[in-house]
Amino acid sequence: MDFLSATLNRVKPSPTIAVTTKAAELKAAGRDIIGLGAGEPDFDTPENIREAAKAAIDAGKTRYTPVDGIPELKRAICDKFLRENRLTYSPDQISVGTGGKQILYNALMATLNPGDEVVIPAPYWVSYPDMVLLAGGTPVVAEASMQTGFKLTADQLESAITDKTKWLIFNSPSNPTGAGYTWEELKQLTDVLLRHPDVWIMSDDMYEHLTFGDFTFCTPAEVEPLLYDRTLTVNGVSKAYAMTGWRIGYAGGPKHLIAAMRKIQSQSTSNPSSVSQWAAVEALTGPQDFLGPNRALFQRRRDLVVAMLNDCAGIHCPVPDGAFYVYPSIAECIGKTSAGGVAITDDEAFATALLEETGVAVVFGAAFGLSPNFRISYATGDDELRDACTRIRTFCAGLS
Incomplete structure (x- = not known):
């Protein structure tokens, strides 16, 4: 008798968590990795919110x-x-x-x-x-x-x-x-x-x-x-x-x-x-005044990433209205071979080769139900985003 529930066979682990975990493992092993899989802001919780939590602890609200x-x-x-x-x-x-x-x-x-x-x-x-x-x-x-x-x-x-x-x-x-x-x-x-x-x-x-x-x-x-x-x-x-x-x-x-x-x-x-x-x-x-500057920061990052990705051979990246993701198409990359000899048969192969050959971790489009695309979270620093997009451009230029 199978010990595990049959329901478990109906679902799969979260691909975004899997990509983030893989990137962390490679980084811990000494690889130069830029993780663009996690969907979370890269700055700290505002101070007034942190102070409210500390006050709750001190007041015994536990x-x-x-x-x-x-x-x-x-x-x-x-x-x-x-x-x-x-x-x-x-x-x-x-x-x-x-x-x-x-x-x-x-x-x-x-x-x-x-x-x-x-x-x-x-x-x-x-x-x-x-x-x-x-x-x-x-x-x-x-x-x-x-x-x-x-x-x-x-x-x-x-x-x-x-x-x-x-x-x-x-x-x-x-x-x-x-x-x-x-x-x-x-x-x-x-x-x-x-x-x-x-x-x-x-x-x-x-x-x-x-x-x-x-x-x-x-x-x-x-x-x-x-x-x-x-x-x-x-x-x-x-x-x-x-x-x-x-x-x-x-x-x-x-x-x-x-x-x-x-x-x-x-x-x-x-x-x-x-x-x-x-x-x-x-x-x-509490105060909501930080929301505007944060939006401006993410919009600047969006514009940076969209411009750099649209400069990559075979990539077309639409301009998003919000959140902190881009979802570019790689239709023109499918059927080619990477500089490392990997056949780009689909967006999962693209993302895997990109990680192995350049150290940039993205999430492949099939995980989100539409291919051939990939997702980048630009909720990270400008320098890392420039570096990552430069590596993606080099990767795409090496496809043949």
């Missing part, structure tokens, strides 16, 4: 808390949703979890039955399909190409929905492409969803505050208030507040869904870290 969040944090989240997204929630409509990933997973576990389908636009964050599979559902991938700016059209969404569809997972700005939906583009999608009253919307807004130029963020329940009662609006403090390791994600949604998610969490992890919750209160209620 015990169990309510399962899905302390009242102070839930109130801060309600205020945030109203202030920034024009969404009105009460504290019993708020769930706080150990990162945004747990919030998404709780919602899927609480709602999916065998045969239920979840529409996932591709390119997608690597964890979406596997979380659906773990929860017993069926991921339905709707491919958004570079020709549509990596954004799903209304016709594509309509075609993907069946009588078995329970959720649409929506992410803007997107990981891995940085593509963001304008109000008008999102309204076209919400118009489709209005015609399908049994389909719920899971909106992953984690990169809300990382947008560039004239792009203005919006979220589905804000664009179409008639969808409010079947939308779970998910966010967190990880990216905008440089708090990836603090592990606090949250969501607003209908009371019965939030209660079901609370039940799941009560029998899995119970409450998120008490100290992290108090830090998140300060993040959401």
